[in-house]
Amino acid sequence: MRIIQNFFDSQRKHFVKGGKWEKYYPIFEATETFFFFPDHVTRTGPHIRDSLDLKRFMSLVILALMPPLFFGIYNAGCQSNLVSGMSPDFFPAFTRGLSIVMPLIIVSYTVGFFWEFLFAVVRKHSISEGFLVTGLLFxxxxxxxLPLWQAAVGISFGVVIGKEIFGGTGRNFLNPALTGRAFIFFAYPGKMSGDTVWTVMASVKAGAADAFSGATPLAVAAVTDAYGSTEAALTKAGFTFSTLFWGRHPGSIGETSAFLCLIGAILLMLLGIASCRIIIGGVLGVLSAGFLLNLAATENSLPFLSLNPAYHLVMGGFAFGITYMATDPVSAPGMNTAKWVYGFLIGSLTVFIRVLNPAYPEGVMLSILFMNVFAPLLDHIEIKAKLRKRIANV
Amino acid sequence: MIAIKVKKGYDFKNIAGQPALEAEKPGKPACVAALPEKIPFIKPRLRVEVGDSVKIGSVLFEDRRNPAVRFMSPGGGEIAQINFGPRRIIKEIVIRLAENEAQAEFDALSEKALEQIERDKLVAMLLDGGMWPLIKAFPFRDIADPAAVPPAIFVSLGAKEAFQPAPEVYLNGKKNLFGYGIKILQKLTQNVYAGAAADNPNVLKELRENITHVFKGAYPADDPGVLLYHIKQSSSENRSWYIAGQDVLLLAQFLMTGAYPVERTVAVGGTSAPKKKHFITRIGVPLAHLAPGVNGDVRFTAGGILRGYAASKDGYLGLYETSVTLLPESGEKELFGFARPGFEKPSYSRAFLSFFNTSALPANCNLHGDGRACINCGACAEVCPVDILPQFAFKCVLADEVEESLQHGLLDCVECGLCSYVCPSKVEVCTILKKAKAAYYKETGVK
Structure with missing residues (x-):
């Protein structure tokens, strides 16, 4: 510990005012505070402060992301080995998964941190911890x-357009990770359209990665042609409710297991990091929208309408999105009732987009981004109503 | 007695170093001091010079905004020093105490005479005796305007803030004095409200006839501003006055004896304090007299860890402050501090294992993090006792939206400091709101 401390102390002189790398102080600061809690003391009252800080806050989100991350790595490898005719056992699958997922994570962090550092150095502010989460969520x-260069383009768009041009963390109104994903979604639909999912396939001859595509559960559900048979069609395609819940099916890396997202959600709610209003509101939104569509379903309507609403909770990226994306405090509303409405509308819009809009099989990303835009309005309405009740004091 | 429930707030009961309930009388200090710098808003004009001899209760300085408001010497002897700060602000007037201190004489007022006296005469007596500055006015917490009649006066017994003197200690044996003090206040206005905590049955029993409101809730439920916020019916009550429980005793003692009272019960606490207990001492006492022999990196705060000021080791206690808290500065760096389980880190949040730790935890003056942008987590709104939305209100202030910040209840702010305490981004929310209030006051001149 002393050695690390001495190293930072000896290097500090280059980064402080007058040093040769004065401009790069934010980089030094971010690295040092990663190792050491800063020694700053309070300058004005109150003289004591809470132990919680943003680093802790964000590291707890990362902690809650660990279950979907590890399962995502395993599952990506497992699915790949299955279609390539290799062993789906745990260790080969996990190592295979690592070789698929780690490059994406490394690219996301490297490119994202490059932009974070650049903006911090130019704007002369310290680097915010928010990106630690964005860089892993994305x-x-x-x-x-997804080709690595597309991931690099996506995270660049997310960080620069989704966050930094508005002033950085705390001032962005869209979730940066989802903004980046939305960019790739619309710019390169061939690689992530939502109706087919791609699994890495090891080509035996050349050794280069090839890909195999299959329909997602959402696409299966959308094209079912007989009334009341959507669940049966899903089961026939290999997507039983329990497969969808436990997550052993192809899909985006982190989204497949609703169970592990549920664990993450419970952890985040217990720690008080994520708002339970948003998460519960979202689940209620999905169930009530699904139920409403059930009521509207007839012999002649779209068969997807009659799908059991519980399926919407475990299909696609809803569980992941509502747990980790919708609860981002910066882009979510700050008022309590507004949070309920926000969560509820995310849930119900997700279902409406999935079922009623044939252009987009998946609706979570779009509904979260859409509600991000409306979050300030929801806050505004609730604040106005609340302030009206105050006894004026001027 | 009307029951009030204050839902928001935060209890600091689990912080180590609480003062014991026993009281000690330390010896007489060599010097005492008056601190004009620590009295908000006043513009002091000195009435003494270095070398002058003063009695207990002679005029030291007056407020240039209203020279009738005078501040008296808390000791008898000789003016030893007058220390100035930047821009010639008067920091301290130090009085070296004589062996036998002389007392300035004022008129005493028996309980019967009090019933007959006219209000104007009473106000004049209080102004004359330098007691008036003990009465303060909402919402800016300036000294009350002697020419005004307030809609109500709130008395706060005040012990919900960690490390403040407990009412059962300073009221011990002074029940009648307190009753007399309340009668004085009743002369000044019709409505005198005194609030006491529901979890303090002794005080409730002792002062039964003088307590009007019983509140349940965490810090700062005892604050007179919180009481005002929770019982006010219309905005006409916003300009009420308030006075601290100990100062009611001073008022009563002054009129009963005709001598300027200087006794103060001071709570000394904090993990670095040598003796964590109550001291029955006097106004303007040197801090080192109450906490001798403290060395190392220790911060002395006078008037509470949330609202008080940081004083130097050889500083003095101000007129209004009744507590001295000593906490380690703790400018240490902690390896991988953010990833530790934090079994011993006190926190409002549930993000540390200390959530399960019920024993008293050590607090220090470390910022526990670095200044970051507000992420709208809303913790400040969860603790604000007067339902301000600090996360939105402070942004109104920073954007110079004066009207909007007033609508948000800026003037209801009781300056409790909880919003700054809980903020994970370490935004100085309370300071921002406090400064905005003071700026508004100075600019408009409304009282």
Whole structure:
């Protein structure tokens, strides 16, 4: 510990005012505070402060992301080995998964941190911890076959356009990770359209990665042609409710297991990091929208309408999105009732987009981004109503 | 007694170093001091010079905004030093105490005479005796305007803030004095409200006839501003006055004896304090007298860890402050501090294992992080006792939206400091709101 401390102390002189790398102080600061809690003391009252800081806050989100991350790595490898005719056992699958997922994560962090550093150095502010989460969330929303250069373009768009041009963390109104994903979604639909999913396939001859594509559960559900048979069609395609819940099916890296997202959600709610209003509101939104569509379903309507609403909770990226994306405090509303509405509308819009809009099989990303835009309005309405009740004091 | 429930707030009961309930009388200090710098808003004009001899209760300085408001010497002897700060602000007037201190004489007022006296005469007596500055006015917490009649006066017994003197200690044996003090206040206005904590049955029993409100809730439920916020019916009550429980005793003692009272019960606490207990001492006492022999990196705060000021080791206690808290500065770096389980880190949040730790935890003056942008987590709104939305209000202030910040209840702010305490981005929310209030006051001149 002393050695690390001495190293930082000896290097500090280059980065402080007058040093040769004065401009790069934010980089030094970010690295040092990663190792050491800063020694700053309070300058004005209150003289004591809470132990919680943003680094802790964000590291807890990362902790909660670990279950979907590890399962995502295993599952990506497992699915790949299955279609390539190799062993689906745990160790080969996990190592295979590592070789698929790690490059995406590394690219996401490297490119993203490059932009973070650049903006911090130019704007002369310290580097915010928010990106630690964004940089991990982003690759988990991607299909495993996405070319690395597209991941780099996506995270660049997410960080620069989604966050930094508005002033950085705390001032962005869109979730940066989802903004990046939305960019790839619309710019390169061939690689992530939502109706087919890509699994990495090891080509025996050349050794280069090839890909195999299959329909996602959402696409299967959308094209079912007989009334009331959607669940049966899903089961026939290999997507039983329990497969979808436990997550052993192809999909974007982090999204497949609703169970592990549920664990993450419970952890985040217990720690008080994520708002339970948003998460529960979202689940209620999905169930009530699904139920409403059930009521509207007839023999002649779209068969997808009659799908059991519980399926919507475990299909696609809803569980992942509502747990980790919708609860980003910066882009979510700050008022309590507004959070309920926000969560509820994310859930119900997800279902409406999935079922009623044939252009987009998946609706979570779009509904979260859409509600991000409306979050300030929801806050505004609730604040106005609340302030009206105050006894004026001027 | 009307029951009030204050839902928001935060209890600091689990912080180590609480003062014991026993009281000690330390010896007489060599010097005492008056600190004009620590009295908000006043513009002091000195009435003494270095070398002058003063009695207990002679005028030291007056407020240039209203020269009738005078501040008296808390000791008898000789003016030893007058220390100035930047821009010639008067920091300290130090009085070296004589062996036998002389007392300035004022008129005493028996309980019967009090019933008959006219309000104007009473106000004049209080102004004359230098007691007036003990009465303060909402919402800016300036000294009350002697020419005004307030809609109500709030008395706060005040012990919900960690490390403040407990009412059962300073009221011990002074029940009648307190009752007399309340009668004085009743002369000044019709409505005198005194609030006491529901979890303090002794005080409730002792002062039964003088307590009007019983509140349940965490810090700062005892604050008179919180009481005002929770019982006010219309905005006409916003300009009420308030006075601290100990100062009611001073008022009563002054009128009963005709001598300027200087006794103060001071709570000394914090993990670095040598003796963690109550001291029955006097106004303007040197801090080192209450906590002798403290060395190392220790911060002395006078008037509470949340609202008080940081004083130097050889500083003095101000007129209004009744507590001295000593906490380690703790400018240490901690390896991988953010990833530790934190079994011993006190926190409002549930993000540390200390959530399960019920024993008293050590606190220090470390910022526990670095200044970051607000991420709208809303923790400040969860603790604000007067339902301000600090995360939105402070942004209104920073954007110079004065009207909007007033609508948000800026003037209801009781300056408790909880919003700054809980902020994970370490935004100085309370300081921002406090400064905005003071700026508004100075600019408009409304009282």
């Amino acid at each position: 690759p988990l929303t991607l299909p495993p076959t």
